[in-house]
Amino acid sequence: MFLARIDGTLTASRKDHRLAGVRFLIGQRLQPDGSTIGEPLVFLDRMGAGRGSTVLVSSDGTIARDWLGKGVPARLVVVGIVDRVGPRPAAEDRAS
């Protein structure tokens, strides 16, 4: 899984029939410092993530298969909308 920022949407009238009715978002993979890396990516979304949100994306294709059927050519699905990302709790914090 990785974090990404949603930067847009796309529409496609010609597509694999199993993708009918799916919402597509365009996003960019995020680095810890907030910069983006790699080429823009298209995610399948059913969580209603909006532009500017940080999302958790899974590249496990079984999510798309369970959702849209066995033959669906899709892998990247938004599985969460991120509230915040913080530093790992220090050992002393966890002990208290």
Next chain:
Amino acid sequence: MRLGMVIGRVVLSRSLPSLRGTSLLLVEPVTAPNLAARNGLGGGRTIVVADQLSPAAGQMIALVEGSEAANPYPAPTPVDAYCALIVNDYVFQPPEAAGSAAAEGR
């Protein structure tokens, strides 16, 4: 999925039986600056993409990569990239662009 510009197609003279009849596109993945510029250019490293939608050269597609690329084929097929859709239109407005516009306004 990544986005890609269709720049051509590939025809094989010989292939594995499992690949026979598979249509193949030559595709250049689209980088963020090119996507934002809407300049019709890809800019990424060219790849070959299996296809059943027949996009024309110059059209933008979204391509699935990895083992999921073979999902639409009923029999095991040795493809790792597949054209899932042809893009009609898109919105792509990363905040960097908004930031630089705001900076120019100041």
